[in-house]
Amino acid sequence: MDDETARLYAELWAHVEPESSRRLLLAALDAFADRGFEAATTRDISRRAGMSPAAVYVHYRSKVEMLGEIMRIGHESVLESARTAMDERDGPSERTAAFVSAFSSWHARFSTLGQVTAHELRALPPERFGEILSLRQATERLVADELRAGAAGGELHVDDLQGTVRAIMSLGVDSARWYTPQRGGDPESIGRLHADLVLRMLR
Incomplete structure (x- = not known):
């Protein structure tokens, strides 16, 4: 993702708080686009977000x-x-x-x-x-x-x-x-x- 695209996505996601929830959603988006929803895992999502797998469930149930x-x-x-x-x-x-x-x-x-x-x-x-x-x-x-x-x-x-x-x-x-x-x-x-x-x- 280039700098301009990253800026546009940041604006689109700006209302999602806290910042860690926003990071997880963007990581999930990347994982779903890359692997498909069924193949993507919460472990993969947390890795892309730079967070621990347990952190996912602090913000989202699934x-x-x-x-x-x-x-x-x-x-x-x-x-x-x-x-x-x-x-x-x-x-x-x-x-x-x-x-x-x-x-x-x-x-x-x-x-x-x-x-x-x-x-x-x-x-x-x-x-x-x-x-x-x-x-x-x-x-x-x-x-x-x-x-x-x-x-x-x-x-x-x-x-x-x-x-x-x-x-x-x-x-x-x-x-x-x-x-x-x-x-x-x-x-x-x-x-x-x-x-x-x-x-x-x-x-």
């Missing part, structure tokens, strides 16, 4: 609890990012483009977090699963509402609303899989490209 917090932070962050970007635009086309740009750039910027939030939902227990699924559905509704409005007003061509939402979300989420700064571009340029591509397809 690695499932850590995953739930990571998922909540990630989903709340991307939802807020999309809402903020859309609030600055008028009309279904511009608001759809703003959503795509924010959603894709967030997944490129926070690629490690994006990978975990995209792939580990099923590892959560039912009560946390429902909470996180609700956040994910709220994010999907943001763009679905604009697509519906754009189609009704003749701005956008949407034959299959659910399929179109799924395609847009998949485009953004996939940024977390392949993006690295070494491949060229930056998160913002990826977001702009994806927004342009989506509008071209929908028009």
